Amino acid sequence: MNYTSTRSAMTASSAQAIASGIAPDGGLFTPTSIPQLTAAELESFRSLSYSELAAEILSRFMDDFTKEELLSYAQAAYDTGRFLRPGTDSREPVGLCELNPGEELLELFYGPTAAFKDMALQIMPRLLTASLKKLGEQRSVCILVATSGDTGKAALEGFRDVEGTRIGVYFPDGGVSEIQRMQMETQEGGNVAVWAVRGNFDDCQTGVKKIFASEEANRAIGDAGIMLSSANSINWGRLAPQIVYYIWSYLRLAQRGVIRMGDSVNVCVPTGNFGNILAAYLARRMGLPFARLICASNANNVLTDFIRTGVYDRNRDFYRTLSPSMDILISSNVERLLYYISGGNCAYVAGKMRELAETGRYALEGRELAELQSVFTAGFCDDAATARTIREVWEGNRHLIDTHTAVGVRVLRDTAPGGVTILASTASAYKFADGVLEALGGERCDGFDAIDRLAHQTGSPVPMPLESLRGSAVRFDTVIDRDRMESAAVNFCQSFDL
Ligand SMILES: *Cc1c(COP(=O)(O)O)cnc(C)c1O
Numbered sequence: 001m002n003y004t005s006t007r008s009a010m011t012a013s014s015a016q017a018i019a020s021g022i023a024p025d026g027g028l029f030t031p032t033s034i035p036q037l038t039a040a041e042l043e044s045f046r047s048l049s050y051s052e053l054a055a056e057i058l059s060r061f062m063d064d065f066t067k068e069e070l071l072s073y074a075q076a077a078y079d080t081g082r083f084l085r086p087g088t089d090s091r092e093p094v095g096l097c098e099l100n101p102g103e104e105l106l107e108l109f110y111g112p113t114a115a116f117k118d119m120a121l122q123i124m125p126r127l128l129t130a131s132l133k134k135l136g137e138q139r140s141v142c143i144l145v146a147t148s149g150d151t152g153k154a155a156l157e158g159f160r161d162v163e164g165t166r167i168g169v170y171f172p173d174g175g176v177s178e179i180q181r182m183q184m185e186t187q188e189g190g191n192v193a194v195w196a197v198r199g200n201f202d203d204c205q206t207g208v209k210k211i212f213a214s215e216e217a218n219r220a221i222g223d224a225g226i227m228l229s230s231a232n233s234i235n236w237g238r239l240a241p242q243i244v245y246y247i248w249s250y251l252r253l254a255q256r257g258v259i260r261m262g263d264s265v266n267v268c269v270p271t272g273n274f275g276n277i278l279a280a281y282l283a284r285r286m287g288l289p290f291a292r293l294i295c296a297s298n299a300n301n302v303l304t305d306f307i308r309t310g311v312y313d314r315n316r317d318f319y320r321t322l323s324p325s326m327d328i329l330i331s332s333n334v335e336r337l338l339y340y341i342s343g344g345n346c347a348y349v350a351g352k353m354r355e356l357a358e359t360g361r362y363a364l365e366g367r368e369l370a371e372l373q374s375v376f377t378a379g380f381c382d383d384a385a386t387a388r389t390i391r392e393v394w395e396g397n398r399h400l401i402d403t404h405t406a407v408g409v410r411v412l413r414d415t416a417p418g419g420v421t422i423l424a425s426t427a428s429a430y431k432f433a434d435g436v437l438e439a440l441g442g443e444r445c446d447g448f449d450a451i452d453r454l455a456h457q458t459g460s461p462v463p464m465p466l467e468s469l470r471g472s473a474v475r476f477d478t479v480i481d482r483d484r485m486e487s488a489a490v491n492f493c494q495s496f497d498l
Contacts, residue, residue, distance in 0.1 A: 001063045003029045003236070006339040007350040014062035015131035018124075018237040021230055027353075029236045030336050032344060034285045035060035037247075042287070043261060046251050050093050051075045053251075054123070054244045060286075061240050062127075064134060073126035082122060082157075083110045086428065087461030093119070094245050096252050096422075099397055103412065104258070104265075105405070105425045106249045112157040113183065114428040114463045115150050115325070116276065119245060120238040121158035127237040128229070129164050139227045142493050143167040144211060146204035149180040150325050150427075152194075153187075155231045160189030166226075168193040168492050170204040173479050178447035179431065179466065186472035193492045194476035197485060207485040217486050221493045228489075233273050234332045242279035243286070249422050250288055259420055266421040268294035270408040271303060272326035274333035276424060281337065281375065291419070296411035297380040298323045303331060307378035310364040312356065322383045322403040322435040325427070330356075338364075341371040379411035386410065387439035390429075394440060400460040402427040403435045428463045430454065 003017040004010055007027030012020070017029035037060075045053055055071035062070065083093040085107075095107040111118025132141060143165060145155045152169040159167040171184060173196035184194045197204050211217050212228055221228060231238070246267065253259045267290050269277040277295055284290040297304050299319040306312040314329040321327055335353060341364075342348040348368075355362040364372060381389070389406040393399055401409065405425040412423055429436045433450035437443075442453055448470065455462050480488055 001035070001061060002032045004032050004344075004346065006030050006335050006346060007353065008346050013064050014236070015064045015134045018127050018131040018235065019135055019137070019229075021232055021235045025350075027346075027349070028234050028332070028335050030339050031061055034282060034340075037287045039262065042247075042251070045247070046255060049079075050244070050248055051078050053248055054078070054241065057244050057247060058240055065127075065130065069130065073123055073130070076126055077123035082112050083118075084464055085110050086463045094248065096249050096256075097399075098258075099393065099399060099409070099423075102418075102420050103409070104249070104253065104420060104422050105399075105401075106245060106422050107425045108245060109402075109426065109428045109431070109463070111154075112465050113150070113153045114431045114466055115154065116424070116426040117150055117154035118157065120241045121154040121231065123158075123241050124231065124235065124237045125159045125162045125165060128231075128235075129162060131237070132164075137227070139222070139225050140164045140166070141229045142221065142226050142489070143229055143231050144208050144489060145169045145231055146201065146208040147171050147176075147184075148201040148324070149176045151231075151233065153180065153183045156184065156187045156189070156192055156194070159231070160187070160192055162191070166191040166193075166492070167231075168195070168489055170195050170197050170208060170485060172196070172200045172204055173198050175200055177434070179433070179451070179469070182447070182469050182472075185474045185476050186469060187475060188472075193488075195485070195488055196477075196479045197482060198479060199482050203482050204485075207482055211486050211489050214486060217490055220490045224493045226493045233275050239275055239279060239282075239333070239336075242276055243283050246280050246283040246290075246422065247286075247288060250283075253420065253422070262289060264289045264291040264419065266290065266292045266294060266417045266419060267424070268296060268408050268412045268415075268421050269424045270296045270323065270326060270404045270426055272328045272331065274303065274331035274337070276426070278333045278336055280424075281340075284375070285340065292377045292417050293375055294412060294415055294417065294421070295376055295378040296408045297378070298326050298386065298407050299380065299382045300327050300329060301380035302329055303334075304378040304380040306334070307372060307376045310369040310372065311361065312363070313361040314356070315360045322386050322432070322439075323407050325404060326407065337372075338368070341368050377415055377417065379415050381407055381410040381414070387435075389413075390436055390439035391441075394458065400429040400436065400454075400458050401425065402429040403432045403439075406439075428466070429460065430462050430466050
């Protein structure tokens with residue numbers, strides 16, 4: 001299996017793709033051909049556990065790992081008690097639950113941070129450390145992350161106590177929700193550090209980029225036997241594991257008799273950076289009978305316009321919405337989609353990305369636009385419709401959904417594609433309890449106040465990882481200035497041996 005950059009023809013192995021994260025030319029590592037699953041293979045997967053299926057699927061994309069290695073990473077990620085379906089004792093990492101006939105919620109938030117990023121970030125650290133080992137890297141690795149909330153906590157949980165790694169996370173002081181701050185301040189693990197930075201998210205992001213570029217920091221950290229790396233969402237090691245749950249849910253639907261093997265279903269995904277829905281696209285390209293892929297956005301609807309008209313234009317107002325993890329104007333993983341819909345034309349992708357960088361805009365035409373629209377349908381909804389949908393689903397189904405999932409439900413119901421649709425449910429309602437509570441007519445409040453009131457009002461179970469925050473001790477309460485970010489990372493790397 002060869003990988004290339006989306007922007008210029010080159011070859012890399014899967015281990016190189018995962019270890020490097022981003023390609024040297026600024027493009028994204030992407031497999032040059034997509035492995036095909038036959039009907040007979042899919043049939044044979046029906047009896048597999050989630051981890052066994054993950055090993056099968058990942059082995060098709062990553063031929064420098066053995067299936068046994070991949071299985072051991074999957075088991076370490078998904079079978080060691082870190083996933084728990086709220087209100088049950090089910091340890092299955094994902095669940096499928098019918099809302100109304102034809103609406104199948106694929107629940108992806110049973111992990112340690114109560115949002116879907118755990119699905120990738122629980123296994124990615126194992127893929128990363130194994131890739132480095134395969135490439136002969138002797139140093140241990142320090143992951144640095146700037147976060148506006150969700151990713152930092154998921155990365156902390158993924159890397160905590162993983163041998164040969166340490167992880168440092170910067171978040172904007174006062175710029176994350178109360179629950180998100182508590183999640184990070186109480187982080188456990190012997191190889192973790194968390195800093196609140198006086199500044200906003202962009203300051204954190206810029207600061208981390210500066211550390212990566214700093215010769216002085218890299219020398220000091222290198223002298224400690226450590227190299228810097230990132231757990232960025234454009235890393236192939238984060239994308240590949242997301243393909244698995246789409247295949248898993250298709251097999252489950254067949255098992256439950258909702259569909260017969262071979263029947264078409266649609267997939268609807270509340271989308272931000274385009275990673276999750278791209279995984280569904282890759283599953284489709286592998287041969288899964290997915291008819292329409294429905295891309296759901298909030299008021300930041302750059303992707304809706306793109307899919308409807310072919311014009312990607314980030315020159316527009318940015319809105320803070322009830323679904324903050326989708327508040328994004330540049331969806332990085334669209335770049336991988338461009339690679340596939342142009343038939344692997346790197347010069348074409350590089351040209352579009354140059355236009356995007358220079359003018360904030362590019363347009364698809366002809367064959368590429370036709371290809372895009374033959375697969376994707378798009379829609380968006382604003383905060384009022386998001387809130388109305390949370391209410392509608394609670395009153396109609398006695399089922400509590402979070403603000404991101406609500407965007408998906410709204411767009412699915414507005415689109416009405418017919419047949420069965422798998423709808424990605426990306427977070428627990430309690431992770432965004434303030435917005436959900438208000439949608440249900442509750443008073444505006446925050447943190448545990450909002451969680452308690454929401455639980456009282458709905459009787460819906462609170463995920464254990466959020467519940468247990470209540471009794472957790474604060475381990476990290478350091479607030480630093482922007483110009484101390486680098487020295488904090490260097491000190492952290494020099495502070496102990498793993
Ligand atoms: C990250 C995130 C999304 C967006 O997923 P992408 O892969 O970036 O499109 C949606 N919902 C939640 C809760 C998230 O954390």
